[in-house]
Amino acid sequence: MDGANIRKALSMMDERGSGEGAGYVAYGAFPEFAECYAIHVFFDTVHETKPAVDQELAKWGTIIHEEEIPTYEQQNLRKIHTPWRYFFLPDPHLMPRSTTPEDDIVMHLVMKVNTTIPGALIYSSGKNIALFKASGWPEEVADFYRIQDYKGYLWLGHNRYPTNTPGWWGGAHPFNLLHWSVVHNGEITSYGTNRRYIESYGYRCSMFTDTEVVAYLFDLLVRRHQLSPEIAVKALAPPFWDDIDRMPEKVARLNTAIRLTYGPALMNGPFAIVVARPDAIVGFTDRIKLRPLVTGTSGSKLYISSEEAAIRIMEPGVGDITMPRAGEPIIGRVVA
Amino acid sequence: MNTVRIDARGMHYSLLNTAIRKAVASGVREIIVDNVMGQRFIADGLKGDATLTIHGVPGGDLGMFMSGPTCIVHGNCDHAPGNTMDNGKIIIHGSAGDAVAHSMRGGKVFVRDNVGYRAGIHMKQYMEKRPVLVIGGSYRAFLGEYMAGGLILSLGDPAVHPHTERGIGSGIHGGKIVIRGNIDEYYLGVGARTFTLSNEGMDEIIPLIEEYAGYFGIDPDPLIHESYTQVTPSSSRPFASKYTWE
Numbered sequence: 001m002d003g004a005n006i007r008k009a010l011s012m013m014d015e016r017g018s019g020e021g022a023g024y025v026a027y028g029a030f031p032e033f034a035e036c037y038a039i040h041v042f043f044d045t046v047h048e049t050k051p052a053v054d055q056e057l058a059k060w061g062t063i064i065h066e067e068e069i070p071t072y073e074q075q076n077l078r079k080i081h082t083p084w085r086y087f088f089l090p091d092p093h094l095m096p097r098s099t100t101p102e103d104d105i106v107m108h109l110v111m112k113v114n115t116t117i118p119g120a121l122i123y124s125s126g127k128n129i130a131l132f133k134a135s136g137w138p139e140e141v142a143d144f145y146r147i148q149d150y151k152g153y154l155w156l157g158h159n160r161y162p163t164n165t166p167g168w169w170g171g172a173h174p175f176n177l178l179h180w181s182v183v184h185n186g187e188i189t190s191y192g193t194n195r196r197y198i199e200s201y202g203y204r205c206s207m208f209t210d211t212e213v214v215a216y217l218f219d220l221l222v223r224r225h226q227l228s229p230e231i232a233v234k235a236l237a238p239p240f241w242d243d244i245d246r247m248p249e250k251v252a253r254l255n256t257a258i259r260l261t262y263g264p265a266l267m268n269g270p271f272a273i274v275v276a277r278p279d280a281i282v283g284f285t286d287r288i289k290l291r292p293l294v295t296g297t298s299g300s301k302l303y304i305s306s307e308e309a310a311i312r313i314m315e316p317g318v319g320d321i322t323m324p325r326a327g328e329p330i331i332g333r334v335v336a
Numbered sequence: 337m338n339t340v341r342i343d344a345r346g347m348h349y350s351l352l353n354t355a356i357r358k359a360v361a362s363g364v365r366e367i368i369v370d371n372v373m374g375q376r377f378i379a380d381g382l383k384g385d386a387t388l389t390i391h392g393v394p395g396g397d398l399g400m401f402m403s404g405p406t407c408i409v410h411g412n413c414d415h416a417p418g419n420t421m422d423n424g425k426i427i428i429h430g431s432a433g434d435a436v437a438h439s440m441r442g443g444k445v446f447v448r449d450n451v452g453y454r455a456g457i458h459m460k461q462y463m464e465k466r467p468v469l470v471i472g473g474s475y476r477a478f479l480g481e482y483m484a485g486g487l488i489l490s491l492g493d494p495a496v497h498p499h500t501e502r503g504i505g506s507g508i509h510g511g512k513i514v515i516r517g518n519i520d521e522y523y524l525g526v527g528a529r530t531f532t533l534s535n536e537g538m539d540e541i542i543p544l545i546e547e548y549a550g551y552f553g554i555d556p557d558p559l560i561h562e563s564y565t566q567v568t569p570s571s572s573r574p575f576a577s578k579y580t581w582e
Contacts (some may be wrong), residue, residue: 012374243502246522289453289477292415292434307414308433309374309393321412323433323452326477 003132003147006157009310010138013159016185016306019076020167021160022141023133025124025174025181026152027278034128036064036087037106040176042169043082044119050084052117060105061090069132074144077136081121081169085130103178103223107202110177114206121206123169124176128278131181133172141172153334156276158183165209175207177215178223179277184211185306186291189269197264217265218275229275229282233329235262237287274304281332289326296321302332340364345371349395352378360386360405372411379407396433399426402443415452418445421467427551431473440467440486444544448552449473450497454481459511461485470548478503480567481525485511489544491559492516499523505567509574513567514541516559524567527574533564 003024010022030038039057043049046068057063069083088106095101095108110122124131130152132145138159142148158173164187165171174181188194188210195205195213201224203216214236221232235258239247244255259266270290274283283304285293296303296311296318303311308321324330340359344352352375359367365386372378372392379388380400387406390398396415399407403422412430418437426445434452437445442465450473457478459467467486474497480488483505494517505513506525514537519530533541542560549556 015376240502242522289434292452294433307374307395308412309395309414312393313373323431323450323476326453 001153001155002149002151003142003155005314006155007139007142007147009305009314010142010157010159012310012313013307014137016161017137017159018161018167019135019137019140020162021133021135021169021172022138022158023131023160023172023174024142024145024147024155024157025132025176025276026130026147026150027126027154027181027276028128028152029130029150030087030128033065033087036089037102037125037127037178038129039086039088039106039109039122040069040124040131041084041086041113042121042123043084044080046082046084049117049119053113053120056109056113056117057086057088060094060109061088063088069145071144072146074136074140077134077140077144079144080135083134100223106178107219111202111204111206115204121170124181126176126179126181126278129176129179129181131174131176133174134169135167135172154276154278154281156181156183156274162209163187168208170207171209173211174276175212175215177212177219180215180218180223181276182211182215182218182273184214184271184273186271186273186286187269188213188267188271190267193264194267214267214273214275217267218277221262221265222277229280229331230329231258233282233284233327234258235265236267237284237327238266239327240287272306279334283324283330284328285324285326287327293324293330294321295324295330300335302330304330304332338364339366339368341368341370343370344375344392345373347375349375349377353380356382356388360384374414376414379405399424402426413447418443418467418469421445422465429552434476436471437467437469437488440469441465442467444468444470444547446470446548446551447472450492451475454478456483456486456488456513457481459483459486459488461511468544470544472548472552473497475501477501478506478525480505480508480511480513482507482509483511483513484509487511487540487544488513489541490515491545491548494518504528505569507575508567508569510569512537515565515567516562517565518563519565519567527570528567529570531566531568533566537566538564 065087090102090105092101098104134141173183191210198216221227272285272291272293294308298315368389374395376395383403390409393411397419398417400419404424406425409428413432415433416435416438420439423443428447431449436451436455439458453476470489503525505528545559546556
């Protein structure tokens, strides 16, 4: 799928945004560099800041290819950062005690650059993943990067209405870390608790907004703790205690254990979230359903959206439009 | 000219509403809108007695503040159709999203199939104004949340849509929710209590069942012979102690 369709879907929901941030992510966008980590950086000024990032990357591996991300001037979109992408191969020998040395090196680089090199922000770092975001309306951001020129097997798109934090390029969704990308409607009122918890595992929040903790929580729970996406969602949006009391004993014990183990990962507040990784996509809402989520399928395609019309504009023949229950994960797995 | 047909394909909601208002102002009684796709706020604040037939999927807040007209939707609705509606009717041949009939003040909303979370949230009533929401399929949690007046009637078959959604009438302090079958008290919200629907209560809902059945072409008799549970506030001021010191 190229990016033209998802642009159309987002433009159905312009009322949900304020023109201060929009973005897209495409999985499978760089087949010629599929094995490399596609490290995306916003530079304030390339000549001042880039040498420091180059130097940091060179410490940990090899830059196979790099380029300024092509952009196309838009009337209302001010290019305040220069988006750049590196195709990077980390050297696994440099992280000898890790079971996932490449991922850990790249995660370290993201945290290091974003907290110690002013004027540089790594906003995406996964293999074969292209991320496009900026401050603007969804149509402008799509045209700014010409996302119709990219193809992917999995796309996320987002239109932001910043409420509690300022709109800026880094604060636009999707958020990405390694193989995870996240789009989010709502607010995570438990951000403080979640942030303290995730930072105790070495993650550093640097985007000035709540959504990035979701990417880090999924990385911790699913990649590092190896929970299934179903169990991870139960940790983030668990059943109520009184519902757990009415479950069969074994199920109740499992749910109790998850809540007790992952208490600080529980996310409060209104949210509808979609998380993607290369082999799957999961959508879920907060447990009292304070934000909308609609799903539909057509053949082997799964659509998850805030509104039914956005799905129908992409897929007029969509079959089974459904509204998932609060806290119920909708999981799509990549086939073939 | 008594009928106007509008093709809404690719049309912004403000232009669509301008076209609808213009038609109504010129005395048109029947407006057919085709190819609706996500346009919000259709017929908002519209007055009069025109009938709008909508083909497609309208966006949120269909018929908000509407006073008088009838909207017949052939398709699903997004969030909050009938939001703060004052009078008139919305008849949905399909399902609707969350917060259906949000803060409704008068008129009637009929949903053939399912509604999302918080249907009928903060419906209210005053003197002759008494809004009605009729649901043919399933409802989700917090049905009639903070309800202050009006009537919600849920006709869904409990064998198909079991009553397992929490928070029915959570914070209810006026109005009435009538649900087909029995409700386990566990699923009631704070401040709500249940009774079996009385004969007088039945007399009140029979015309609504007949009206629902008429719109959607079904036989009302089996529904009329079902038993119903009524959910109402546990007292006239269930939350007095929370906000006042007397």
